[in-house]
Amino acid sequence: MGVSLKDVAQRAGVSIKTVSNVVNNYPHVTPQMRARVQQAIDELGYRPNLTARHLRKGRTGIIAFAVPELGNPYFAELAGAVIDAAAVHDYTVLVDHTAGLREREVLVSQEFRAHVIDGLILSPIHLENEDLLARQESSPLVLLGEREYEAPYDQIAIDNVAAARTAVRHLLDLGRRRIAFLGSRTSRERRPAHLRLRGWREEHAAAGLRPDENLVVATEGYGRADGAAAMAELLERGERPDAVFAYNDLIALGAMRTLTERGLEVPADVAVVGFDDIEESRYGAVTLTTVSPDKPAIARLAVDRLVERLAGGTLSEPQRIRPGYRLIVRESTRTRRTGA
Amino acid sequence: MGVSLKDVAQRAGVSIKTVSNVVNNYPHVTPQMRARVQQAIDELGYRPNLTARHLRKGRTGIIAFAVPELGNPYFAELAGAVIDAAAVHDYTVLVDHTAGLREREVLVSQEFRAHVIDGLILSPIHLENEDLLARQESSPLVLLGEREYEAPYDQIAIDNVAAARTAVRHLLDLGRRRIAFLGSRTSRERRPAHLRLRGWREEHAAAGLRPDENLVVATEGYGRADGAAAMAELLERGERPDAVFAYNDLIALGAMRTLTERGLEVPADVAVVGFDDIEESRYGAVTLTTVSPDKPAIARLAVDRLVERLAGGTLSEPQRIRPGYRLIVRESTRTRRTGA
Incomplete structure (x- = not known):
């Protein structure tokens, strides 16, 4: 009764974090370390999260x-x-x-x-x-x-306004001047304007630029389909951004799919930045620049x-x-x- | 007390499934339908999952x-x-x-x-x-x-052997003859060989072909990183498959990233089939063929x-x-x- 992670760590002569890594089956633990911790677990009869x-x-x-x-x-x-x-x-x-x-x-x-x-x-x-x-x-x-x-x-x-400004700054530094924001909320919702959209506006203002509000597209939700639809809507309205800052990675990934389907290249034609740093953003045919909380x-x-x-x-x-x-x-x- | 989904459905004059769709905030419900169901919910004081x-x-x-x-x-x-x-x-x-x-x-x-x-x-x-x-x-x-x-x-x-055979059949029908299997288990594990790997073997045999066991790559886990590493290992061993059947979509997506990095085209050089039909498989620059349970x-x-x-x-x-x-x-x- 009452064997803790700490007891296991002491027995194995390792840190609590290492025991946690083993218990949680993390990939970055060597087989030797895993065996050593497992031995301590077996000897002490440790049960994770025993109540x-x-x-x-x-x-x-x-x-x-x-x-x-x-x-x-x-x-x-x-x-x-x-x-x-x-x-x-x-x-x-x-x-x-x-x-x-x-x-x-x-x-x-x-x-x-x-x-x-x-x-x-x-x-x-x-x-x-x-x-x-x-x-x-x-x-x-x-x-x-x-x-x-x-x-x-x-x-x-995290400071969402500052984080969004960092993303927009990056795109401005690349010389992009028509930066769309995908994923604002629809007017039907009573929520305040998103902090990330505020960051988009503030960073333009700080650079002495007036962002084009026609490049802001509201989405129903936060998924890939929403991003794909928002990008399509923008292009069908005849707007042609040279960059996209998306509310999150899923919206960015959906937008990239639409760009691919329309024969537009990322980043040559349109640079894209997401938000969240989900694992998927590191594995596409074009990996995604993103704000990583x-x-x-x-x-x-x-x-x-x-x-x-x-x-x-x-x-x-x-x-x-x-x-x-x-x-x-x-x-x-x-x-x-x-x-x- | 005790208002159920069914009560809401009756009041709104819609199916239980529709009420569930509204309660779960599904995207495919029209605003009119949503309003109608919401009205019934409000009138009855329904609380989802009230215990x-x-x-x-x-x-x-x-x-x-x-x-x-x-x-x-x-x-x-x-x-x-x-x-x-x-x-x-x-x-x-x-x-x-x-x-x-x-x-x-x-x-x-x-x-x-x-x-x-x-x-x-x-x-x-x-x-x-x-x-x-x-x-x-x-x-x-x-x-x-x-x-x-x-x-x-x-x-x-699902019948995993039959499902895997369907995937391999598809690749054989495309004329592919060097079909790799990514995501078998490592020998350290005591688990029986995977049913999907058995399907890979059986479908080759049914076509009178002898699959090349050098094209089977074990992975540590089931993630994108595992797929990327398995594909890299195969190429570094000098094996050049013309198709990949992956244990799951994540492994397939990781493998596709490695192929892109090596300048190999999907599907021209290597066709790829995954398993699971996760949403991501529909949004990459190259969408993924997959077995959809x-x-x-x-x-x-x-x-x-x-x-x-x-x-x-x-x-x-x-x-x-x-x-x-x-x-x-x-x-x-x-x-x-x-x-x-």
């Missing part, structure tokens, strides 16, 4: 991570990072799918399974400030993502805040935490490689 | 779906289908991540959260037959995937079996159910489109 210790404290050892879209690799990759970060604290993660619906977001934030879940990490889309203020559940909640709330909860998000840091910060609040003790005020990001330049804004 | 009715029956209304890899879009897409299928029965789905580790698969199959979960759908990788026979938990369990067990549980999987059918069959067993009543024997699949021919085995 016994948590139960002794009146907890279940389970935290929920609620995402709007499992089909978006960004959230799948982030979920993997959250699972890893939670394993370090012997927490199991249940992944909830809200479909980005306000009513489901309210449901999970009210913790309709309070007897099961110690705390919640939520990446909301349509949740309103009033929903959070009306929350009666007292279990810890950490919010992730672009939206900002006036509510007493920890919020973790630091997913491991986002996950670690979220889990650490949650665990800190679960532990009680001296609690700090709710904070807005800004993890890092970086622009990763790939072929979609470089001369295309022609092969070895 | 009240389940609790009255001593259940939680929650089923778990345990997958080996959230980062693999196949499982993310399948999870979406399971969530939809479960919503029809007012069940909420929690997604568990096993990382394909036997100990985690045992843990979830033993239902370490029996007080929380009514039943489990599990897609195992390393779970052994003995683990299932030793299972003490009596809650319903449905198994998905390629592996076959001698244990009294419903098992749902019927994911909605797999999800529906799994949920329906689970719900049937939860309902008690006359229970049938555990069954092996074979959902359908089809080969979807795209650009990676066709003349490449050169644009409009």
Whole structure:
């Protein structure tokens, strides 16, 4: 009973992170290291995420991570990072799918399974400030993502305006002057204009340029099909951008497919930048330049805040935490490689 | 209390499936239909997946779906289908991540959260037959995937041998004779040879051909990086296939990236077929021919079996159910489109 990752790490003479890597079956562990850790696991009878210790404290050892879209690799990759970060604290993660619906977001934030879940990490889309203020559940909640709330909860998000400006700056530096933005929200939604679109506007202004608002295309959702349709719409309107900054990688990848179908070359005719750095962006025929939020840091910060609040003790005020990001330049804004 | 999807459907005068589509925020619903269903939802005060009715029956209304890899879009897409299928029965789905580790698969199959979960759908990788026979938990369990067990549980999987033969047949029909198989397992694993590799062998034999075993490449995992490395290994060994049949789409997409980097054209030099039909396969610069398992059918069959067993009543024997699949021919085995 009660063998922890730490016990395994001590027995094996390695770091907790290494044990976590083995337990999570990460590829970058050598077979020797894997064998050594496995031996310690076998000797100690360690069971990952065993809930016994948590139960002794009146907890279940389970935290929920609620995402709007499992089909978006960004959230799948982030979920993997959250699972890893939670394993370090012997927490199991249940992944909830809200479909980005306000009513489901309210449901999970009210913790309709309070007897099961110690705390919640939520990446909301349509949740309103009033929903959070009306929350009666007292279990810890950490919010992730672009939206900002006036509510007493920890919020973790990169600086989306600054990140978007970095992407637009890169395209301006390449001499591009007709930079489309794909993935603004439709007017039917009450959400504030996206921070990334604001970054697009601000960076143009900072360069003394007036961006062409005809190059902003709203999309229904955030998927590849939305990006393909938005790009087609732009071209059919007779607009011919020399660059695209997409709300996310999926929209960028969909747009690139449309460009290929129309015989336009990336990046020669149209340079493309995405946002998220999903794995897929590194494997296309033309790899995608993208803004890469630091997913491991986002996950670690979220889990650490949650665990800190679960532990009680001296609690700090709710904070807005800004993890890092970086622009990763790939072929979609470089001369295309022609092969070895 | 107790408003169901069915009540909403009756009030709105539409099918349960339509209500489910609206609740799940599917894109193919017209705004008019969405408004009509939303009105019925508002009037009745319907809450998706409200657990009240389940609790009255001593259940939680929650089923778990345990997958080996959230980062693999196949499982993310399948999870979406399971969530939809479960919503029809007012069940909420929690997604568990096993990382394909036997100990985690045992843990979830033993239902370490029996007080929380009514039943489990599990897609195992390393779970052994003995683990299932030793299972003490009596809650319903449905198994998905390629592996076959001698244990009294419903098992749902397409006919992997036949599906692989269809893919290889397609390549042989195109006149390809050096068809590589990427993604066999390494010898270190005790698993039986993959059914898809068996299909590769059988279809060659059926055509009176002897496949070149030098064209079979084992991979460590099932991701894009594994496919890219396997393709590179093959080329560096001096083998030059004229076609690739990959264990899954991710391996195929990784292999295509390597081919692009080496200046080889798909499909002119090397035709490529994957397996899974993940959305990404439809959006690359060269779209991917693939075997498409019927994911909605797999999800529906799994949920329906689970719900049937939860309902008690006359229970049938555990069954092996074979959902359908089809080969979807795209650009990676066709003349490449050169644009409009």
